[in-house]
Amino acid sequence: MSIDPRPIPRFVAEPPQEGLPYGRWAETLAKHFHDACTEVETDEPVGSTGPVTWFPERTMGERTYVPATASTSEGWELFGYVSYTREHEGAAAEDFEASADVTDETAEANPDWQIDLSDAELRPFRGDEGRRGMLTLVWGVSLVGGAVAASAELGPDTTDQCTIIEERFTLISLDAYTGDYLDVRLWGADGRELAAESLYEDE
CATH class of the missing domain: 2.60.40 (Immunoglobulin-like)
Structure with missing residues (x-):
């Protein structure tokens, strides 16, 4: 064994364990994401929010993070994540937190x-x-x-x-x-x- 000259965290999160959110679970996550989006402040109108695109979940420690994006009617993109904990595998999700921001730099442009x-x-x-x-x-x-x-x-x-x-x-x-x-x-x-x-x- 040799001493690592650069001791940094690597592969700290579990690989995705579930498919992309859908159905009632996606609706639950979307509610928290939309709540976070309402707190985003911009100098220009963002417009109405379109459907949420979900990304693979990753769990680090006791908290699971599910990223999301959503286009708006004014050409912006809202992006952020919803996170939660579970008491044990298979338990109901709880302790939800969500964060959101907005950008006008989009793949379409x-x-x-x-x-x-x-x-x-x-x-x-x-x-x-x-x-x-x-x-x-x-x-x-x-x-x-x-x-x-x-x-x-x-x-x-x-x-x-x-x-x-x-x-x-x-x-x-x-x-x-x-x-x-x-x-x-x-x-x-x-x-x-x-x-x-x-x-x-x-x-």
Whole structure:
């Protein structure tokens, strides 16, 4: 055994255990998401909210996160997540929390995009010698054909991966740590990299 020179959290979340939300469960989640959307503040009218698109759920610790997006009648996109806990596997969901934000940067307006990404900060991470980072929820849509998996890359380290379900994926990863920032990569069934994008590409 050798000492890890970079002790950071990797693969901290369980892989998706359920299919994409539907039926009454989707309606329950949508109510919490819509409530969070009503608190979003913008300088311009957002318009009415369209159907919610759900992404694979990921569980970290005792809390499960289900990301979501929804287009609006004014061309904006609402994005965020609903989270909850369960007392044990199979128990009813409880302790719901939801977060939402809005953007005018959409895949429809950017036909050159290969990945449509959204993200939300979850909680700070404190590393060795005063180093600080942020555990971040990242979700997206593959806009290239043939992608079967997505991975989170922080500098030299792969920190998470997710099987793509109906072109959608969800990752939880450390970000903004020791000068490294998160990249998302898409992979084909033959192991070839099909696309890559940084969360900070446009900043």
